[in-house]
Amino acid sequence: xxxxxxxxxxxxxxxxxxxxxxxxxxxxxxxxxxxxxxxxxxxxxxxxxxxxxxxxxxxxxxxxxxxxxxxxxxxxxxxxxxxxxxxxxxxxxxxxxxxxxxxxxxxxxxxxxxxxxxxxxxxxxxxxxxxxxxxxxxxxxxxxxxxxxxxxxxxxxxxxxxxxxxxxxxxxxxxxxxxxxxxxxxxxxxxxxxxxxxxxxxxxxxxxxxxxxxxxxxxxxxxxxxxxxxxxxxxxxxxxxxxxxxxxxxxxxxxxxxxxxxxxxxxxxxxxxxxxxxxxxxxxxxxxxxxxxxxxxxxxxxxxxxxxxxxxxxxxxxxxxxxxxxxxxxxxxxxxxxxxxxxxx
Amino acid sequence: xxxxxxxxxxxxxxxxxxxxxxxxxxxxxxxxxxxxxxxxxxxxxxxxxxxxxxxxxxxxxxxxxxxxxxxxxxxxxxxxxxxxxxxxxxxxxxxxxxxxxxxxxxxxxxxxxxxxxxxxxxxxxxxxxxxxxxxxxxxxxxxxxxxxxxxxxxxxxxxxxxxxxxxxxxxxxxxxxxxxxxxxxxxxxxxxxxxxxxxxxxxxxxxxxxxxxxxxxxxxxxxxxxxxxxxxxxxxxxxxxxxxxxxxxxxxxxxxxxxxxxxxxxxxxxxxxxxxxxxxxxxxxxxxxxxxxxxxxxxxxxxxxxxxxxxxxxxxxxxxxxxxxxxxxxxxxxxxxxxxxxxxx
DNA sequence: GTGAAAGCGCTAACAG
DNA sequence: CTGTTAGCGCTTTCAC
Numbered sequence: 001x002x003x004x005x006x007x008x009x010x011x012x013x014x015x016x017x018x019x020x021x022x023x024x025x026x027x028x029x030x031x032x033x034x035x036x037x038x039x040x041x042x043x044x045x046x047x048x049x050x051x052x053x054x055x056x057x058x059x060x061x062x063x064x065x066x067x068x069x070x071x072x073x074x075x076x077x078x079x080x081x082x083x084x085x086x087x088x089x090x091x092x093x094x095x096x097x098x099x100x101x102x103x104x105x106x107x108x109x110x111x112x113x114x115x116x117x118x119x120x121x122x123x124x125x126x127x128x129x130x131x132x133x134x135x136x137x138x139x140x141x142x143x144x145x146x147x148x149x150x151x152x153x154x155x156x157x158x159x160x161x162x163x164x165x166x167x168x169x170x171x172x173x174x175x176x177x178x179x180x181x182x183x184x185x186x187x188x189x190x191x192x193x194x195x196x197x198x199x200x201x202x203x204x205x206x207x208x209x210x211x212x213x214x215x216x217x218x219x220x221x222x223x224x225x226x227x228x229x230x231x232x233x234x235x236x237x238x239x240x241x242x243x244x245x246x247x248x249x250x251x252x253x254x255x256x257x258x259x260x261x262x263x264x265x266x267x268x269x270x271x272x273x274x275x276x277x278x279x280x281x282x283x284x285x286x287x288x289x290x291x292x293x294x295x296x297x298x299x300x301x302x303x304x305x306x307x308x309x310x311x312x313x314x315x316x317x318x319x320x321x322x323x324x325x326x327x328x329x330x331x332x333x334x335x336x337x338x339x340x341x342x343x344x345x
Numbered sequence: 346x347x348x349x350x351x352x353x354x355x356x357x358x359x360x361x362x363x364x365x366x367x368x369x370x371x372x373x374x375x376x377x378x379x380x381x382x383x384x385x386x387x388x389x390x391x392x393x394x395x396x397x398x399x400x401x402x403x404x405x406x407x408x409x410x411x412x413x414x415x416x417x418x419x420x421x422x423x424x425x426x427x428x429x430x431x432x433x434x435x436x437x438x439x440x441x442x443x444x445x446x447x448x449x450x451x452x453x454x455x456x457x458x459x460x461x462x463x464x465x466x467x468x469x470x471x472x473x474x475x476x477x478x479x480x481x482x483x484x485x486x487x488x489x490x491x492x493x494x495x496x497x498x499x500x501x502x503x504x505x506x507x508x509x510x511x512x513x514x515x516x517x518x519x520x521x522x523x524x525x526x527x528x529x530x531x532x533x534x535x536x537x538x539x540x541x542x543x544x545x546x547x548x549x550x551x552x553x554x555x556x557x558x559x560x561x562x563x564x565x566x567x568x569x570x571x572x573x574x575x576x577x578x579x580x581x582x583x584x585x586x587x588x589x590x591x592x593x594x595x596x597x598x599x600x601x602x603x604x605x606x607x608x609x610x611x612x613x614x615x616x617x618x619x620x621x622x623x624x625x626x627x628x629x630x631x632x633x634x635x636x637x638x639x640x641x642x643x644x645x646x647x648x649x650x651x652x653x654x655x656x657x658x659x660x661x662x663x664x665x666x667x668x669x670x671x672x673x674x675x676x677x678x679x680x681x682x683x684x685x686x687x688x689x690x
Numbered sequence: 691g692t693g694a695a696a697g698c699g700c701t702a703a704c705a706g
Numbered sequence: 707c708t709g710t711t712a713g714c715g716c717t718t719t720c721a722c
Contacts, residue, residue, distance in 0.1 A: 073715065075701085101459075112455045379693090
């Protein structure tokens with residue numbers, strides 16, 4: 001029996017799956033050595049154009065896909081990174097992941113996704129697995145802006161913290177511009193003629209709530225205004241928005257603007273206002289935060305809101321990680337600005 | 346200069362990042378050969394317990410993390426899979442990814458996440474990159490139940506389609522039980538005494554809409570009932586739910602139950618009903634589909650809805666993929682049942 | 691019980 | 707211009 005193909009006669013894979021061609025197969029088919037085939041495919045060395053073409057053709061026919069695992073063993077780089085999210089792919093980590101993938105994709109990198117579900121043990125487990133897989137770097141995406149403990153000391157690869165910055169200031173972190181978000185909202189309300197502005201937000205235990213509330217007061221002061229009453233701390237829910245507005249209308253019936261710490265709160269607020277007979281946005285202007293489109297657009301009227309730029313934040317995280325991998329880490333806390341999305345409220 | 350450590354004196358990494366210990370370092374520190382170190386760490390071969398312990402201790406001190414890339418080169422398996430989503434981590438792919446990660450995690454596998462943004466070119470690009478990285482398998486997660494073209498013929502690794510099944514029936518696909526979902530909803534409405542039931546759903550161009558509508562009619566028939574009017578096809582939005590209800594109340598004011606093809610529609614429907622003066626759930630019962638908690642719980646009243654079991658679907662996809670990788674593929678269309686989540690509507 | 695050597699698929703340095 | 711060789715970090719025979 002003589003074989004008329006140059007593919008070595010190993011036994012069939014038995015999986016039913018097609019065999020994968022290696023560079024040796026390509027070389028054999030093109031009638032060159034593996035070294036030559038490698039050069040031809042990677043554009044290195046000095047080869048006759050005809051040889052290159054022959055090798056390329058052979059690779060094409062065999063559907064040759066070079067093994068990055070072999071290459072990684074050689075170069076020490078895998079062109080993969082790990083992304084650890086703490087919030088089960090919730091509404092914060094999603095845009096961040098998207099942005100990170102944008103930035104990483106440009107660097108031809110692929111991301112491993114790990115969901116730590118806010119469990120430090122799970123997180124450590126994931127770190128270990130990522131390190132074993134020799135990822136070139138790691139992004140840790142939180143779901144709050146509160147600082148968090150670093151994932152480890154002295155890891156062999158760079159780590160970038162997204163949204164929730166590391167408590168260690170020499171780490172690389174990116175977060176959103178919370179004071180700026182409050183300023184955007186307040187400026188918009190004032191610009192549209194509101195003077196008696198209240199603030200309804202999430203739990204006092206969240207850094208976001210506290211920072212936004214403080215910045216709201218400051219931003220008003222910059223316009224020579226005072227916040228109507230105290231900030232209303234509660235929860236990130238529509239029910240809280242409705243409830244707070246009911247109370248607010250009782251204590252300050254002449255309020256003409258409300259800045260809500262989240263779109264869900266703003267949505268509850270607009271519902272309550274509308275049902276109390278107020279006409280929106282004529283009598284009261286409402287601004288939310290998040291630009292969570294599905295919710296903001298369904299509200300009546302559609303919500304004007306501050307987009308925190310989470311996708312941009314993810315992109316920055318990806319870029320900072322790539323820079324660090326390439327040997328130019330930029331330690332410290334970086335900030336991404338948000339922007340106002342004007343709808344009808 | 347004599348070095349008092351067994352770590353070879355290669356120049357410093359210059360990144361500022363700590364050097365990674367290899368198995369050779371561990372072996373040297375434990376005073377054994379690399380072969381022995383390997384056996385000790387993997388529990389192979391016959392070694393003195395004391396030797397094993399010494400090696401383990403050395404590994405510990407050096408924070409040795411074995412390189413899976415080297416191991417993969419040897420074994421041909423990477424213990425990684427790719428997950429390609431078409432909907433930008435939207436609300437369908439998220440629970441699917443979560444479920445898949447559950448199943449894969451148990452097999453100690455890590456997933457690469459790729460967002461194709463519904464672009465076939467991007468998708469092919471991702472397939473290629475995943476294959477180069479020698480993933481052991483691929484999950485393709487859609488965002489609709491409409492069948493889709495396979496990602497490729499004769500790929501060297503198994504592929505499992507989630508939610509959107511492959512048009513090729515010899516591929517492995519998992520999807521949700523759409524007729525069953527309609528049955529769960531209708532059975533609930535009938536059980537709670539509704540007799541004049543209408544159906545408001547998404548675009549006629551979506552397989553889900555058509556299948557659910559047909560199954561709704563059948564399920565009613567099984568109870569000896571007829572659908573009130575024709576199914577209302579529209580869009581997956583609150584505004585459509587509100588609009589359709591307004592029309593419906595005009596044509597059939599005595600309707601006492603509405604099955605909505607999505608929670609967003611149901612939410613719009615409940616709003617419109619409430620604002621028309623109907624008291625819910627006394628006068629009209631509403632059931633949605635999706636169990637999209639954030640929306641279903643914020644509705645007034647909170648929505649009773651059919652959970653399609655997407656996370657379970659993801660888990661099944663992961664399990665089917667692992668089985669296929671292990672040489673036991675289960676070709677064909679698999680179905681995951683949903684379940685009713687009873688709230689107040 | 692332990693060590694030495696071969697080899698996974700590829701690239702890079704050096705011969706020819 | 708092209709082929710040969712060594713070696714990335716690990717596991718696995720096979721000697722000793």
